[in-house]
Amino acid sequence: MFFSTYARRDSDYLFHDGARPTGVLLVSTFSNKHGGAISESLGPEAIAGHLIGTFGTTIAIDHIDLQLDQSARAIAAKVARDRPSLVGISVKIGALDQLRNLMRLLLPLRYDEGTGPLLVLGGVVPTFATAALLEEFPQVIMVVREGENATAALVDYVRGERSLASVPGIAFRNESGELVATPAQRLKLAQRFLPARLTSERVHKELGGMVWAEASRGCDFNCTFCSIRDLHGGGFDGGISPESVIADLIELDRRGIRAVSFTDDDFGGVEGGDKPGQWSACDLLSAAV
Numbered sequence: 001m002f003f004s005t006y007a008r009r010d011s012d013y014l015f016h017d018g019a020r021p022t023g024v025l026l027v028s029t030f031s032n033k034h035g036g037a038i039s040e041s042l043g044p045e046a047i048a049g050h051l052i053g054t055f056g057t058t059i060a061i062d063h064i065d066l067q068l069d070q071s072a073r074a075i076a077a078k079v080a081r082d083r084p085s086l087v088g089i090s091v092k093i094g095a096l097d098q099l100r101n102l103m104r105l106l107l108p109l110r111y112d113e114g115t116g117p118l119l120v121l122g123g124v125v126p127t128f129a130t131a132a133l134l135e136e137f138p139q140v141i142m143v144v145r146e147g148e149n150a151t152a153a154l155v156d157y158v159r160g161e162r163s164l165a166s167v168p169g170i171a172f173r174n175e176s177g178e179l180v181a182t183p184a185q186r187l188k189l190a191q192r193f194l195p196a197r198l199t200s201e202r203v204h205k206e207l208g209g210m211v212w213a214e215a216s217r218g219c220d221f222n223c224t225f226c227s228i229r230d231l232h233g234g235g236f237d238g239g240i241s242p243e244s245v246i247a248d249l250i251e252l253d254r255r256g257i258r259a260v261s262f263t264d265d266d267f268g269g270v271e272g273g274d275k276p277g278q279w280s281a282c283d284l285l286s287a288a289v
């Protein structure tokens with residue numbers, strides 16, 4: 001059964017049990033059409049790390065990468081069994097079929113007492129095709145641009161601690177069916193928590209996939225064909241400290257991962273630039289020794 005019109009407007013069905021950690025399940029789609037390389041999905045790993053750092057033991061978070069575990073049915077069964085309060089799906093370019101398969105099973109899913117999880121879509125496609133996805137899935141919440149602050153605020157929302165309209169960087173249909181978009185809030189990179197690395201090791205060891213690290217986000221250039229400024233909601237931000245990058249690399253090394261690629265759009269920023277926090281590969285090396 002799909003949501004009735006009434007249920008679509010009613011958040012009372014959202015599952016929350018204050019006696020146990022708030023469950024969050026992140027699911028990463030993938031597509032062979034979007035680059036041939038197998039790699040981990042860093043966005044959900046960064047969000048998971050942010051949630052763990054923010055909420056500690058009051059949250060229970062898991063991340064399923066469809067490259068590793070491809071059964072939508074198994075994911076739906078896990079949701080029914082574990083009863084997370086929030087299920088977030090990272091929608092990659094070329095992965096709409098995977099998304100539709102998942103939604104076909106997750107939208108009607110209800111726990112025993114009639115409650116269910118908040119369904120959230122994030123990543124590149126929800127950022128740039130927000131209205132189209134809300135047209136197809138009017139019951140869900142879209143995270144637009146970076147996901148850390150929005151997802152943490154959505155945890156507060158499912159706990160009943162804040163309103164949906166106060167969550168930054170989301171879009172949704174309100175009771176009148178109008179599209180509501182809230183202002184995005186970039187993560188303060190200087191205070192970032194390390195990526196959780198829930199799937200990195202398996203992607204690397206079982207699939208030979210690439211593992212990502214990041215030292216900055218965004219870019220100060222304005223190439224007209226490029227989505228980076230829109231994706232991050234601004235230009236270059238070099239707020240991640242060399243020490244934080246090294247701590248992440250040490251954690252990856254501890255897991256037996258000795259080769260990483262950086263996701264940075266403009267590693268180190270513009271040469272000669274003077275943005276706060278801007279640093280070079282030399283600073284990274286000196287932080288490592």
Ligand code: SF4
Pocket residue numbers: 219220221222223226227228265266
């Ligand atoms: S990330 Fe690359 S393509 Fe995009 S604006 Fe910067 S320099 Fe141009």
